[in-house]
Amino acid sequence: MVTDSGTGLPLVDHHVHGVLTAELDRPGIEALLTESNWPAPPGTTAFDSQLGFAIRRWCAPLLELDPLGPAEDYVRRRLELGSTEVSRRLLAAAGVGTWLVDTGYQSDAVTAPAELAALSGAPARQVARLESIAERLAGSGGDAARFAGDLTAAVHQSAATVSGFKSIAAYRGGLSFAPQRPRRTEVAAAAGRWLRQLDAGQPARLEDQVLIRHGIWAALDTGLPLQLHTGYGDADSRLHRADPALLHDFLLASQHAGAPVMLLHCYPYHRQAGALAALFPHVYMDVGEALNHVGARSAAVLAEALELTPFHKMLYSSDAFGLAELHYLGATGFRRDLAKLTGELVADGAWSPSDAARVSRLIGAGNAARVYRLGDR
Numbered sequence: 001m002v003t004d005s006g007t008g009l010p011l012v013d014h015h016v017h018g019v020l021t022a023e024l025d026r027p028g029i030e031a032l033l034t035e036s037n038w039p040a041p042p043g044t045t046a047f048d049s050q051l052g053f054a055i056r057r058w059c060a061p062l063l064e065l066d067p068l069g070p071a072e073d074y075v076r077r078r079l080e081l082g083s084t085e086v087s088r089r090l091l092a093a094a095g096v097g098t099w100l101v102d103t104g105y106q107s108d109a110v111t112a113p114a115e116l117a118a119l120s121g122a123p124a125r126q127v128a129r130l131e132s133i134a135e136r137l138a139g140s141g142g143d144a145a146r147f148a149g150d151l152t153a154a155v156h157q158s159a160a161t162v163s164g165f166k167s168i169a170a171y172r173g174g175l176s177f178a179p180q181r182p183r184r185t186e187v188a189a190a191a192g193r194w195l196r197q198l199d200a201g202q203p204a205r206l207e208d209q210v211l212i213r214h215g216i217w218a219a220l221d222t223g224l225p226l227q228l229h230t231g232y233g234d235a236d237s238r239l240h241r242a243d244p245a246l247l248h249d250f251l252l253a254s255q256h257a258g259a260p261v262m263l264l265h266c267y268p269y270h271r272q273a274g275a276l277a278a279l280f281p282h283v284y285m286d287v288g289e290a291l292n293h294v295g296a297r298s299a300a301v302l303a304e305a306l307e308l309t310p311f312h313k314m315l316y317s318s319d320a321f322g323l324a325e326l327h328y329l330g331a332t333g334f335r336r337d338l339a340k341l342t343g344e345l346v347a348d349g350a351w352s353p354s355d356a357a358r359v360s361r362l363i364g365a366g367n368a369a370r371v372y373r374l375g376d377r
């Protein structure tokens with residue numbers, strides 16, 4: 001049976017979430033095996049997927065089980081060991097050098113960056129979600145005329161402690177938002193509308209395009225990398241509005257802002273993302289959680305992403321959330337796929353072994369270290 005190859009390639013996971021701290025039963029585990037908001041139809045299981053098979057294949061041995069045993073044995077053994085022990089084993093075995101943790105999604109249910117660092121033995125830094133910053137600010141009773149300045153100040157204040165910002169504009173109306181910085185009067189009017197809705201009892205969920213754009217431009221002004229969700233996500237997003245190609249005019253408008261733009265996930269638009277990364281000097285991409293979800297087909301997807309993406313423009317991320325299996329499979333699968341892919345290119349005589357090793361180090365960790373200035377702070 002094939003074993004892990006490429007072991008030891010240093011990795012920075014530049015977009016990841018914490019692990020759930022609660023004990024997980026079978027429905028709890030299955031819910032985390034899919035981006036779907038709903039359980040598998042009665043009589044079927046989320047384990048019948050590329051990701052489910054990958055867990056039985058690659059994670060089982062870390063729980064002292066034979067590879068590819070039944071899913072029920074895996075779930076039983078996981079419960080026997082307990083979530084904390086399973087997380088510790090899988091996170092440590094992932095061998096990730098640095099985690100850049102998005103703290104904006106279900107932060108009460110999952111480990112904070114410091115806890116993820118303690119469980120894995122590797123440092124974790126925070127990436128702040130712009131919509132969450134705006135929602136916190138609005139929830140604390142803002143003033144419409146001052147909202148623009150207050151949000152800018154909150155973003156700049158965060159910049160002192162975080163490694164980057166993230167926007168989920170793709171989930172909140174899509175990526176075809178107006179490309180340019182909104183005017184102050186527009187922002188004040190939009191803030192007035194939103195704050196009135198909150199006063200009327202609506203939940204603090206930022207959907208307004210003007211305010212989302214204001215947050216994005218405030219983040220660009222800090223010079224820190226701006227991560228944008230693109231492509232495949234849960235049912236809250238609309239796939240056709242998450243195509244990164246919709247960002248073309250925004251990327252033209254933002255190219256001299258001084259901040260890198262990181263296209264996250266991208267699948268099934270990873271080729272579009274590669275084209276944008278090739279065109280725009282400030283644009284980077286990854287293939288994120290898709291590699292976990294496509295399981296045994298991940299090397300093929302990674303190969304497609306690498307068709308056009310310049311080698312100094314691709315990064316590694318797992319987008320793992322909740323289950324440490326995802327953190328582990330993401331890292332070990334990426335190393336295995338990259339080793340396979342570059343190995344084939346070397347065998348074909350297309351690449352030299354030293355180029356293959358150098359490019360692998362760039363994609364695994366070097367590009368992230370450079371763009372997020374991990375050595376500096």
Ligand SMILES: [Zn+2]
Binds near residue numbers: 016
């Ligand atoms: Zn994510």
